[in-house]
Amino acid sequence: MKRLLLTGAAGGLGSAMRGRLKDMADILRVSDIADLGGLAPHEEGVICDLGDRAAVDKLVEGCDGIIHLGGISVEDKFSKILNANLLGLHNLYEASRANGMPRILFASSNHTIGFYRQDEYLDHNAPLRPDGLYGVSKCFGEALARMYFDKFGQETALVRIGSCMEKPKNHRMLSTWMSYDDFLSMIECIFRVPRLGCPVIWGCSNNDTRWWDNSHVSYLGWHPRDNAERFRAEIEATVAKPAPDDPIAIYQGGPFVRDPIFAEDE
Ligand code: NAI
Ligand code: 15L
Numbered sequence: 001m002k003r004l005l006l007t008g009a010a011g012g013l014g015s016a017m018r019g020r021l022k023d024m025a026d027i028l029r030v031s032d033i034a035d036l037g038g039l040a041p042h043e044e045g046v047i048c049d050l051g052d053r054a055a056v057d058k059l060v061e062g063c064d065g066i067i068h069l070g071g072i073s074v075e076d077k078f079s080k081i082l083n084a085n086l087l088g089l090h091n092l093y094e095a096s097r098a099n100g101m102p103r104i105l106f107a108s109s110n111h112t113i114g115f116y117r118q119d120e121y122l123d124h125n126a127p128l129r130p131d132g133l134y135g136v137s138k139c140f141g142e143a144l145a146r147m148y149f150d151k152f153g154q155e156t157a158l159v160r161i162g163s164c165m166e167k168p169k170n171h172r173m174l175s176t177w178m179s180y181d182d183f184l185s186m187i188e189c190i191f192r193v194p195r196l197g198c199p200v201i202w203g204c205s206n207n208d209t210r211w212w213d214n215s216h217v218s219y220l221g222w223h224p225r226d227n228a229e230r231f232r233a234e235i236e237a238t239v240a241k242p243a244p245d246d247p248i249a250i251y252q253g254g255p256f257v258r259d260p261i262f263a264e265d266e
Contacts, residue, residue, distance in 0.1 A: 001025035001064040001191065007050065008069030010034040013164055018043070020184045024191065031059055032070060050088025060095035065191050066104045068092060075132045075259040085137035093148050104156040105190055106145055110176060111135035112160060114253020118175070123213040124200040131253035133261065149198035157190045161203035168228045170239050172254045175209045179226035189222040211252055
């Protein structure tokens, strides 16, 4: 690719992936509403609110691919989720439609299905069961992407990320963790495969206790190599195990299922 756009580049995952994406394109256009820090030689920076239609149109212009990580990433007030995750996504897809429909990786989330139990094994056909407004916004994103595929042929990978961080932080993440290396190899497969379509892809490593079946996307050639199991002893020694009747131990969405609906004036 000549120019790859990375939104949410100042966030936790964006910061971790920026350097790793260096060989994916001649230029990495990094964007966020927050300060992007220093730019590497292969990067160009654009400060942009995803809720600003005109700014997003300019942001997408000239890009051959988009990794969309930007937005609200936890439960929050609806007004904030509305701007970044609903209006922002609509802006991104309209901008893409006007600019040659570059392939998109949409960072969806396991919180689209957070109310399934941890003893259930899901495939991509499982009906949505979001665990909060944040999860609902990711369901909206998946539906929007699917509509743009069916109506216009816009390709998107709907990546339902589990917990993508340096290492798992608790017992639940022994199932949901995805390593940065596995995310990078997934990204490479998504942008290399001749025909992507608009598949749901579960974003977790090759964890012994994973809950999700990716066999429908074997055509991508993605083979996650890491396994959270190597952190089990460390987690068991350092993190208290939740009681079996604690929702954190029952539901796939873990602590998100306990979040309230946040009031606008709080
Ligand atoms: P993060 O919250 O650290 O990063 C999100 C970035 O989006 C932030 O830098 C923020 O400034 C930016 N942003 C928020 N509102 C914006 C707006 N209106 N306009 C432009 N930028 C805006 O989240 P993280 O962990 O880096 O996650 C990245 C993406 O992956 C998010 O979309 C999140 O929902 C998704 N995801 C991440 C998971 C993880 O384990 N890190 C798990 C599941 C999904
Ligand atoms: C998410 O969707 C969040 O963005 C991230 O912060 C993690 O909490 C992750 O899910 C998770 O479920 O562990």
